[in-house]
Amino acid sequence: xxxxxxxxxxxxxxxxxxxxxxxxxxxxKAREYFQTILNKRSSLTESDLARCYKSLGAVEVELKNYDQxxxxxxQQLDILQRMRDSHNKNEGIQSxxxxxxxxxxxxxxxxxxxDYHYRALEINPSSxxxxxxxxxxxxxxxxxxxxxxxxxxxxxxxxxxxxxxxLKLGQTYANIGTMYQLKQDNEKAFNYFEKARExxxxxxxxxxxxxxxxxxxxxxxxxxxxxxxxxxxxxSIIVLWLDEHIGREENCRALKMELRQITESxxxxxxxxxxxxxxxxxxNRKLFCIIQGKHAQEVVxxxxxxxxxxxxxxxxxxxLHKIYLVNWACEQQxxxxxxxFDHEKNLFAxxxxxxxxxxxxxxxGDKKILSPELIANFMIQLTQIFExxxxxxxxxxxxIAVQ
Numbered sequence: 001x002x003x004x005x006x007x008x009x010x011x012x013x014x015x016x017x018x019x020x021x022x023x024x025x026x027x028x029k030a031r032e033y034f035q036t037i038l039n040k041r042s043s044l045t046e047s048d049l050a051r052c053y054k055s056l057g058a059v060e061v062e063l064k065n066y067d068q069x070x071x072x073x074x075q076q077l078d079i080l081q082r083m084r085d086s087h088n089k090n091e092g093i094q095s096x097x098x099x100x101x102x103x104x105x106x107x108x109x110x111x112x113x114x115d116y117h118y119r120a121l122e123i124n125p126s127s128x129x130x131x132x133x134x135x136x137x138x139x140x141x142x143x144x145x146x147x148x149x150x151x152x153x154x155x156x157x158x159x160x161x162x163x164x165x166x167l168k169l170g171q172t173y174a175n176i177g178t179m180y181q182l183k184q185d186n187e188k189a190f191n192y193f194e195k196a197r198e199x200x201x202x203x204x205x206x207x208x209x210x211x212x213x214x215x216x217x218x219x220x221x222x223x224x225x226x227x228x229x230x231x232x233x234x235x236s237i238i239v240l241w242l243d244e245h246i247g248r249e250e251n252c253r254a255l256k257m258e259l260r261q262i263t264e265s266x267x268x269x270x271x272x273x274x275x276x277x278x279x280x281x282x283x284n285r286k287l288f289c290i291i292q293g294k295h296a297q298e299v300v301x302x303x304x305x306x307x308x309x310x311x312x313x314x315x316x317x318x319x320l321h322k323i324y325l326v327n328w329a330c331e332q333q334x335x336x337x338x339x340x341f342d343h344e345k346n347l348f349a350x351x352x353x354x355x356x357x358x359x360x361x362x363x364x365g366d367k368k369i370l371s372p373e374l375i376a377n378f379m380i381q382l383t384q385i386f387e388x389x390x391x392x393x394x395x396x397x398x399x400i401a402v403q
Contacts, residue, residue, distance in 0.1 A: 014048070018055060022062075031059045050079040050092065057099060066107050073100045094123040101132070110140050127156040131172060138179045150176050170200035174214055186221045187230065193218045231378045232265035235359050238282050239266040239351075241290045242275050242299065243318075246389055259385050266382075272299045279306035286311050286358060288351060289338075293319020296335075297328055304334060314338045314354055316347055348383045355379065 014037060021030035034055045041049055057072035077096045083089055101116030117133050134149035150172060157168040177192035197214045204211055232238065246252055248270045259266055269275040272295050279302060289303055296317045307313050316338040317325060329335045338354070341347040356379065 015051060015055060022055070022059060025062075027059050027062045031056065031063070034059065046079055046083050050076045050083075053079070054096070054099070057103075061103060061106070066103050069103050070100060073103065090123050094120045097123075098129060098132070105132075105136060110136055125152070125156070127153040127168060127172075130156070131175065134179075135175055138175070138182060141182070143179060143183055146179055147176075150179070166199050166203045170196045170203075170210070172196075173199060174210075174217075177214075177217065181217070181221070187234075190218060190221045193221070230263045230265065231355070231359055232263045236285050237265060237288065237355065237358070238285045239288045239290070240275060240278065240282075240303075241266065241268045242270075242272070242295055243268070243290075243292045244270050246270075252389055259382075263378075263382070272302075275299060276302050279303065283307065284311070287313035288355060289313055289315045289334075290347065290351070291315060291317050293317055293321070293325060296325060300332055300335065312337070316341060316351060318342075318344075318347055344387060348386050352379045352383055 015034075018030050018033035018037070021027075021033055034052055037044070038049075038052050038056070041052075044052065053072045053076035057069045057076065060066070060069035060072060073096055077093065077100070080089060080092045080096060097116045097120035101113045101120065104110075104113035104116065114133065114136055117129055117136070121129050121133075130149045130153035134146045134153065137143070137146035137149065153172050154169065157165045157172065160168075173192050173196035177189045177196060180186070180189035180192060183189075193214050197211060197218070200208070200210055200214070246268055256268070267278060269278065276299070283306060287303065287307055291299060296315075296319070300315055303313050303315065313334045314337045315332070315334040317329065317335055317340045319325060319340065320342055322340040322342055325340060329340055339347075339350055341350070356376075
């Protein structure tokens, strides 16, 4: 058995040795040390007695004796509430409420855990309490409430001096990512994990455990078979592709199914009329249009008319004999932005470049900027699928582009 040989009366801080044992994970010895102090309660001030119960409560938490921990914390709380006004009284009561709430959290008694955190919040709002409540609401799948409390925590931390808040913000972003993972919204989960990583790297080395854990969570998401990082949808982009062969429902089904795994924002049409019917439904989207050469002069005016001036479309005309459309194309601003093409690789390279440029432009309103790596990976997949479309068609003797 551990026996203290320290004369408490001669110590400037009678709790220092016990604290050292606690932080050294010598919990049994720490318990005996603090119990020795408690046995001298008649000589302790109310403040010291409250501190002793607090330390004993913390020890019992580490030893997983949760009921005993709650008992000690309640004894601390009783003393604090009886004390006359002191400089740290309210702060101590708030801390005690949070400690009791955390123990109930460990006991999976979320009702009591939330109740004690609300009591603490009434004394003084803090980002730590908001985060605890948010995480408990995540655990109980009350995601709307969790989101509200995460936002309150972020608001407080974002108002702190820049540089001192990176760790807090990074932790909150990571917790929000976990929430979206539980909601199976993997796209938002990935975005918040990425934001957490970028924020934490401002303070932590790339080898830090927290960074490694976040990167592992990101890899887990990207390896999911149904994971979509839909750059088009996030940026209100849609690609319209008019081609008589590819646009038919019965053609290229396997490749279309593969395309839908990365985006639902590419629409294919086999006739001018079917594309026209779609145009009223995409008025507030940025259009990138691949048009078969034989239909270009007929349908481009409809595309221009259907879109607003602030979202001017980009049109790529795909044809075997560009010379016949050059004069007309020179008068079409949207075609000048896109171009005339007789080879699919050149077209896909230009489409790739234009979409990347659009997505990475300065944000307007709520428009998000995504990382170049995500956009590049997305466009590589999309280009590969487009190229297979072309190869499949030319293999059966039906070229995509005809004039």
